[in-house]
Amino acid sequence: MASPQGLQAPQEFGGPLGAAALMLLLPATTLHLLLAVRSGPARLLGPPAHLPGLSELWSPRVLLLLLTWLGLQAALYLLPARKVAEGLELKDKSRLRYPINGFQALMLTVLLVGLGVSGGLPLGALAEMLLPLASVATLTTFIFSVLLYMKAQVTPTSGLAPRGNSGNLLYDFFMGRELNPRIGSFDFKYFFELRPGLIGWVLINLALLLREAELRGSPSLAMWLVNGFQLLYVGDALWYEEAVLTTMDITHEGFGFMLAFGDLVWVPFTYSLQAHFLLYHPQPLGLPRALLICLINAAGYYIFRGANSQKNTFRKNPSDPSVAGLETIPTATGKRLLVSGWWGMVRHPNYLGDLIMALAWSLPCGTSHLLPYFYFLYFIVLLVHREARDELHCLQKYGRAWHAYCQRVPYRIVPYIY
């Protein structure tokens, strides 16, 4: 069942063929990275040292562990929230309500895990279970995406996403048909975007740190830095949880295989690659280099947070004193575009800050291997592609005003370079 508007929307990611290729390539890449990272040569490119058997990829105990984790995070999501925020206006003029309790869920998880570890829970053992966990999570994602696809069959047209309703099964399954799939007030896209995968990433990092302490007596400085930087990133995402309601994923993307896999598999298992690498390939790191890397991460965070907060404040209340003095240009929609401050430097200053942080997360792993730089390299591709998609949306939305903005601010992500 295709919506007329969906049929006209240009297809992304290379259409059905691209979507099919990605659905094979993404799980295969995750598997390859998890095998390569623990092998001696730790090669990013080239065949893996061995192909795993079924017993290395699947166990009912691991499935139970994953389901318990999802259940715990769902329960924390349902706890009373300090605030309930409204999302942007939908096509039918309604607004959905979202609980703002992500940071609380992170803190409660840390507390529960802390109590567990002090009571003898062998969290370090998780480090040895990442391969079967990732493959079980991949299988779960496929099954879950089928359920999401079926649920969209009975969703009214106004609830469908602009892109994922072309009528091609493979493409729509990948892109996601329904914009905001919910059961009652439980919003699946919002929940998966910020909870089990993002908090799971922190937990995996911590398990790798504890495993390193078990093996070598104490965690290395490099391991501390990677854990600290990424905890800051996840803590920030959950502290500013409300801001996710204006991101492209929540406002535009359907919830299908792409986001479900990204949230549940890609983020926790590939974003933790640096800590995973350090467990099997310890790297010496002196204090002066560690300080320099901290400075790079701080600079990236400063730009990332400054840019995201400036835009969010401006979109929520343009007369807020912190943004009221900034220069803007009007658009035909009634909304204005910032042309000074962070958004006058490049058209995506938040991506620039994010990329600088991505580099800082890999640097503690030294320069002997390319593998721990995977996240940085993938992130360049993701953000360049994302920027192009956003550019197209903004051009369609703002027309001439967007052209004027591009003339005023000619660089996209990196000043004077790109």
Ligand SMILES: NC(=O)C1=CN([C@@H]2O[C@H](COP(=O)(O)OP(=O)(O)OC[C@H]3O[C@@H](n4cnc5c(N)ncnc54)[C@H](OP(=O)(O)O)[C@@H]3O)[C@@H](O)[C@H]2O)C=CC1
């Ligand atoms: N770690 C990861 O894997 C990932 C991280 N991210 C991060 O997520 C964050 C959100 O990114 P994303 O959702 O892509 O988009 P952005 O937060 O960059 O939002 C883009 C939107 O901002 C508005 N905008 C653009 N220019 C201006 C301007 N000059 N003045 C005012 N508003 C403007 C437009 O929407 P409108 O005008 O309608 O408000 C545009 O569609 C980023 O920090 C990014 O780095 C993203 C993807 C993956």
Ligand SMILES: CC(C)CCC[C@@H](C)[C@H]1CC=C2C3=C(CC[C@@]21C)[C@@]1(C)CC[C@H](O)C(C)(C)[C@@H]1CC3
């Ligand atoms: C590999 C696939 C082709 C693409 C998968 C993309 C997803 C992994 C990302 C799409 C947008 C994301 C965001 C974050 C994590 C990665 C995914 C899900 C984010 C939650 C990370 C923390 C940030 O502070 C944020 C701004 C909240 C991010 C929002 C977008």
